[in-house]
Amino acid sequence: MRLDNAALIFPAIRHRRWVNVFRVSATLTEPVDPAVLQRAVEELAPRFPSMYVRLRTGVFWYYLEELSAPPRVREDYAYPLTLMQEKELRSCCLRVMYFQDRIAVEFFHSLTDGTGGMIYLKTLTARYLSLKHGLEIPAEEGVLDWRETPGAEELEDSFLRHSNGVTLNDREPNALRLRGSYEPDFLHLTTGVIPSDALVEAAHRHRATVTIFLAAVMEETILRWQAEDCPDRRRRRPVKVTVPINLRRLYGSRTLRNFVLTLNPGVDPRMGDYSLEELCKVMAAQLAAHGTPQEMAGRIAANVNPQQTPLIKAVPLLLKNPIMRTIYKLRGESKGCINVSNLGVVRLPEAMRPWVRRMEFIIGTQRSYPNNCSVATLGGETYVNMIRNIRESELERRFFSRLVELGVPVAIESNQQATKNGNRRTKN
Amino acid sequence: MYCVRCGVRLQEGVERCPLCQTPVWNPEGAAAEPSFSDRYPDPPRSRRYPIMAFIAALLAAVSLSCLIYCLTNEHGVSWSGYVMLGCALVYFGFLFPFWFKRREPLLFVPLAFLLTGGYLLYVCLKSGGRWYLSFAFPVTLLAGALTTAGVAFFRFGKRRRLLKTGILLVVIGCSAMLIELFQCITFGGRMFTWSLYPVCGFSLIGLFLILCGLIPPWREYLERRLFL
Numbered sequence: 001m002r003l004d005n006a007a008l009i010f011p012a013i014r015h016r017r018w019v020n021v022f023r024v025s026a027t028l029t030e031p032v033d034p035a036v037l038q039r040a041v042e043e044l045a046p047r048f049p050s051m052y053v054r055l056r057t058g059v060f061w062y063y064l065e066e067l068s069a070p071p072r073v074r075e076d077y078a079y080p081l082t083l084m085q086e087k088e089l090r091s092c093c094l095r096v097m098y099f100q101d102r103i104a105v106e107f108f109h110s111l112t113d114g115t116g117g118m119i120y121l122k123t124l125t126a127r128y129l130s131l132k133h134g135l136e137i138p139a140e141e142g143v144l145d146w147r148e149t150p151g152a153e154e155l156e157d158s159f160l161r162h163s164n165g166v167t168l169n170d171r172e173p174n175a176l177r178l179r180g181s182y183e184p185d186f187l188h189l190t191t192g193v194i195p196s197d198a199l200v201e202a203a204h205r206h207r208a209t210v211t212i213f214l215a216a217v218m219e220e221t222i223l224r225w226q227a228e229d230c231p232d233r234r235r236r237r238p239v240k241v242t243v244p245i246n247l248r249r250l251y252g253s254r255t256l257r258n259f260v261l262t263l264n265p266g267v268d269p270r271m272g273d274y275s276l277e278e279l280c281k282v283m284a285a286q287l288a289a290h291g292t293p294q295e296m297a298g299r300i301a302a303n304v305n306p307q308q309t310p311l312i313k314a315v316p317l318l319l320k321n322p323i324m325r326t327i328y329k330l331r332g333e334s335k336g337c338i339n340v341s342n343l344g345v346v347r348l349p350e351a352m353r354p355w356v357r358r359m360e361f362i363i364g365t366q367r368s369y370p371n372n373c374s375v376a377t378l379g380g381e382t383y384v385n386m387i388r389n390i391r392e393s394e395l396e397r398r399f400f401s402r403l404v405e406l407g408v409p410v411a412i413e414s415n416q417q418a419t420k421n422g423n424r425r426t427k428n
Numbered sequence: 429m430y431c432v433r434c435g436v437r438l439q440e441g442v443e444r445c446p447l448c449q450t451p452v453w454n455p456e457g458a459a460a461e462p463s464f465s466d467r468y469p470d471p472p473r474s475r476r477y478p479i480m481a482f483i484a485a486l487l488a489a490v491s492l493s494c495l496i497y498c499l500t501n502e503h504g505v506s507w508s509g510y511v512m513l514g515c516a517l518v519y520f521g522f523l524f525p526f527w528f529k530r531r532e533p534l535l536f537v538p539l540a541f542l543l544t545g546g547y548l549l550y551v552c553l554k555s556g557g558r559w560y561l562s563f564a565f566p567v568t569l570l571a572g573a574l575t576t577a578g579v580a581f582f583r584f585g586k587r588r589r590l591l592k593t594g595i596l597l598v599v600i601g602c603s604a605m606l607i608e609l610f611q612c613i614t615f616g617g618r619m620f621t622w623s624l625y626p627v628c629g630f631s632l633i634g635l636f637l638i639l640c641g642l643i644p645p646w647r648e649y650l651e652r653r654l655f656l
Contacts, residue, residue, distance in 0.1 A: 016472070075465055075467055076464060076465050076467070077464070077465065077467050077468060077469050078464050078465060078466055078467060078468050079464060080464070082469040083469070083472060085472055099464065099465050185468075185471065190446055190447065192436070235644075235648060393446065393447050393448070393449075396446075396447050397434055397447035397448050400434060400436050400447060401434045401435060401436070401447070404434065404435040404436055405435070409437065410436045410437065411436065411437040411438075411439075412431075412434075412436045412437065412438055412439070412445070412446055412447060413439050413446075413463060414439075414442075414446035414463075415463055415464045416446050
């Protein structure tokens, strides 16, 4: 199976500091039975052929090969999104894990995006509950019928179908780069559990959606931090937040593979100070202006056209990789400070709801983004996951404290208690 | 239970606020429920050591086969000496440091140039040349000194990288003239036949970087454009 257009970049830019893995997890109301979970994983293999794959290296491109046997479920590690080493990718690009009452699935990003990952997790959890408790869970609210054969539209590369052929040349300035003391072999995860009502109310007070509100608060936090660090306004750098746009909603696609592009709304602090209301307004305007189907089709074309150029096709992968890495470094990663990726409200079939306590979405850190933020909502609680590969927790502190200041109550959970070296990892 | 500094609610039983590290007064002393297991993944296995062993075996095989060929056909170590010492130079000068987890470049870079100098001395003596003292030795010394200085520049302090790179480029450019001088002394010929090109090229780029390093708006522009 060919990699979709967005997936091509991920194997090329793999790095110890950027593992290109994301996680979706479901916390149940009872401990997970690994044997039943394994059976559920095995039964879903024919339904999700694009997920049960391994990464292979071709002469000109990477490609995905279907697995002969489904992956084994395993106990979760001490921190999420551990490095998927090359050897592991060559055997399977998907991890199904459990810890106490949590089922977690980690995907190499070449397989799918957050929306596709969440559909898989919901179907897996539904199948697990059916096997365990004999529940009859209907195929609705993103849960797929596991007996069905996958449709062609679920496996298609929607980027190719929705490119308008006209490359959008959108040159934008580089953004501020967040920095910190890099800590290898551990990712700090801080989860802010927020009552959805309070968050929606605060967002509406600022005339914004939840995604725009959270992205604007993040931007305000970074702007204030930069202002403290750099009193000379002329030397400050643009602060931009990378917001993934789910293209399925724009084009009505049903693909389970990657179909997401990012926009980098932001402001230049050299122009003056911005209030949170202004930031929300600017962010909404920028997302509305650039997130149109027409402009996104141009952005898709900018990615698809080079892939289809015969000259580029003929270049061996060995040479393509460093070229792709350099282009991505200069044109992709340098344009934002941090990701704020909101998966939205996760809906579950009525029969599943009493069994699922919480659902989370966690994205990994990137080479130039030491911090990243991902959001998912279930049952009146919003889970804001902030992950970092640096020692300093300053950004999280400022971000969550600002939310509290804005009248949004935040309960904090963290994986720092589970660290190997105890206090060393929790020190600031 | 709330953090007095951040205002966020904390998990029951935590000892410190995960955001600001403020200690939490926990009179009951109950430990927080772990949210993750205590299992760590296997550390990434380095592919370096098998590759290193393979290269070492390959170099040894090449050296040995050349030696055997020379001993059987030419009854002595003739040209196989160049090959054997060349392989030893490649191994000890350039590959040996990769056996170590922490490579100290300030130790291994001069060592590589020292070994290169030794190899050139052997070649000179073996071939009966008279170019070692007047050309090979000073050029190796110069290249070694410049490379070590460059490594030291960037090893100690990552600040003022543009300025340091600029100075280094100017010095490298100027050293081309010195190399041409040694060449003229040893092999004859006129000065300034080729050295002016690297001098001009390196010096122009070097001066531009020095200026960028000294003028903050230029430096910021360049750093922003190149995402340094």
